[in-house]
Each structure stands twice: as structure tokens, then as C-alpha cells.
Amino acid sequence: xxxxxxxxxxxxxxxxxSPSAPASPLAAAAAEARERAAARERAREERRARLAGVNRRxxxxxxxxxxxxxxxxxLGGSGPGxxxxxxxxxxxxxxxxxxxxxxxxxxxxxxxxxxxxxxRQLPWVDVLFGDTGYHFAETLGTRAAVExxxxxxxxxxxxLLTVAQQDAVHGPDLFERDAEACCRMRKVEPMRQVLAGYExxxxxxxxxxxxxRREAPLVTWDSSNNLVKINPIAAWSDDDLVSFALxxxxxxxxxLNDGYPSIGCEPCTRRVAPGEDPRAGRWAGLDKVECxxxx
Ligand code: SF4
Numbered sequence: 376x377x378x379x380x381x382x383x384x385x386x387x388x389x390x391x392x393s394p395s396a397p398a399s400p401l402a403a404a405a406a407e408a409r410e411r412a413a414a415r416e417r418a419r420e421e422r423r424a425r426l427a428g429v430n431r432r433x434x435x436x437x438x439x440x441x442x443x444x445x446x447x448x449x450l451g452g453s454g455p456g457x458x459x460x461x462x463x464x465x466x467x468x469x470x471x472x473x474x475x476x477x478x479x480x481x482x483x484x485x486x487x488x489x490x491x492x493x494x495r496q497l498p499w500v501d502v503l504f505g506d507t508g509y510h511f512a513e514t515l516g517t518r519a520a521v522e523x524x525x526x527x528x529x530x531x532x533x534x535l536l537t538v539a540q541q542d543a544v545h546g547p548d549l550f551e552r553d554a555e556a557c558c559r560m561r562k563v564e565p566m567r568q569v570l571a572g573y574e575x576x577x578x579x580x581x582x583x584x585x586x587x588r589r590e591a592p593l594v595t596w597d598s599s600n601n602l603v604k605i606n607p608i609a610a611w612s613d614d615d616l617v618s619f620a621l622x623x624x625x626x627x628x629x630x631l632n633d634g635y636p637s638i639g640c641e642p643c644t645r646r647v648a649p650g651e652d653p654r655a656g657r658w659a660g661l662d663k664v665e666c667x668x669x670x
Pocket of ligand 1: 553666
């Protein structure tokens with residue numbers, strides 16, 4: 376095999392640039408991007424080191440339950456959807472005050488709006504990504520772009536078994552025969568284990584996602600995972616989300632613009648037709664609308 380080397384440092388006459396020649400605009404942009412990424416990585420390392428040296432006590436479930444109750448009272452206004460509910464920024468400010476680094480963000484890498492919003496008030500916040508092993512290439516690309524572009528720490532939450540190991544133990548394509556078991560092993564249980572290390576999690580859940588989420592509060596006690604659950608953008612519409620992402624030039628999953636308004640694992644997500652329920656493409660044909668994390 377012949378090795379091919381490609382140099383971006385091509386001089387004005389097509390020859391190799393000398394060390395003293397000015398860098399091409401492309402090379403300068405690449406160097407700047409590398410430096411930005413390296414600076415982000417250094418900041419993440421510093422935060423990890425800082426947190427490793429702190430002996431944080433996770434408050435008891437009773438204490439956290441009381442904080443959730445108080446948060447709902449302070450931020451929830453007259454109820455879900457009421458005009459006196461707190462804004463997303465106000466909810467996040469409250470959460471950062473109450474929990475600091477005990478707060479994590481969960482992201483399906485459909486977009487980066489919530490991660491961005493939280494990172495503005497809590498730089499290098501942990502962003503938990505359920506890496507099931509079944510994601511679209513576009514979703515994995517979005518995850519990489521989020522890590523590159525935002526002041527966050529992406530944490531890949533992986534199941535105990537790889538897809539190959541699961542196939543060997545439970546038979547191939549378990550999602551076709553028992554989606555509940557597959558979601559439980561690949562999403563719900565790994566996330567539950569990781570969430571046990573935090574006091575609160577922020578999710579991008581929105582009331583417009585589906586009928587089951589229509590009454591989602593801004594703050595609640597998550598009795599399935601035993602921590603405070605915060606839904607800062609619960610009141611946002613699709614238009615709110617898209618226009619915010621465009622205004623702030625945020626990373627979004629390209630599948631959103633390709634007929635996938637709700638994006639999960641590739642084998643369990645199909646395109647939806649215009650006018651169809653946005654979540655109709657998830658587990659289509661099955662009596663299943665949630666992976667189990669948000670129930
Ligand atoms: S969405 Fe499908 S592939 Fe992904 S964990 Fe659930 S059942 Fe398995």
C-alpha cells in the first residue's frame with residue numbers, strides 16, 4: 376500500500392511553505408480550532424481534579440424531596456403552562472444555586488440547547504449521553520460536535536454489555552423481540568446507576584413532545600431515580616427551540632431536518648410524515664412511547 380501524505384501548509388506557488396511563510400487561512404483556522412479544543416480539555420481536567428478533591432455529601436432523599444417541593448412552589452407559578460411560571464434561565468439559576476456540581480444534564484444529542492443554557496451558568500457541567508451502541512452516525516457526530524463546541528463535560532453512559540455481548544447472551548436484535556428489556560439494559564439501568572452520583576438532573580423534556588408529557592412540571596421529585604428532576608424548557612415549543620438554536624448557532628442533529636423530529640436508537644426510530652405526531656417514529660408499531668427513563 377502506498378502512503379499518501381497531504382499537507383495543508385501549501386505556499387503561494389504550490390510549493391511547501393517555509394517555516395517563516397505566513398500560515399494559510401485554512402491552516403490558521405485549523406490551528407485555532409485545535410487550540411480551542413485543547414483549552415476546553417484542560418478546563419475539563421482542572422474541574423475533574425477540583426471535584427476529585429472535594430468530599431461532597433449527597434443529601435438524603437428526604438432533604439432532596441423537600442428542595443424539589445420548594446422549587447416547584449417557587450418556580451412553578453400557578454401550574455404547568457401558566458404565564459407566571461419561571462423562565463428556563465430562572466429555573467437553571469435556581470438549580471445551579473441549589474445543587475452546583477451535583478447537577479447533571481441529560482442529552483439525547485438531538486440538539487444542544489439545554490446543554491448550552493446550563494453551561495452558561497455552570498461551565499463544564501456533566502452532560503450525560505446514553506450511548507446505547509445503537510445510535511445513528513449523525514447522533515454520534517452531534518455528540519462529538521457538542522464536546523468540541525460547548526463548555527460542557529460529555530459523559531458517555533454505557534450499558535454493561537456491548538451489543539455483541541448482548542446478542543450472544545440474549546440473542547440478536549433483542550429490540551425486535553423485547554424492546555422493554557433492551558431499553559432497560561441499554562438505557563434505563565446504566566443511567567440510573569450514574570444518576571445516583573448526583574442530586575439533580577436537568578432534562579430537555581418538553582410538554583409538546585407527546586400527550587404523556589403535557590403536564591410536565593419545571594421541577595419535580597423523580598421517584599424512579601431518587602433525585603430532583605428539572606425540566607427548564609418544558610414550556611418551549613418546537614419553534615422556540617429551533618429559533619433559539621439558530622440565533623445562538625448551536626449544534627443540532629442533522630436528522631432533525633431530515634424527517635426525524637424525535638431521535639432515539641436507529642433500529643427503533645423511523646421518519647415521520649408531515650402532520651404526524653412527532654414521536655410517532657419512536658418504537659413504531661409497538662405499544663411503547665417511552666424508554667422508561669421519564670416515567
Ligand atoms: S430504543 Fe431500541 S435499540 Fe435502543 S435501547 Fe431501546 S429497544 Fe434497544
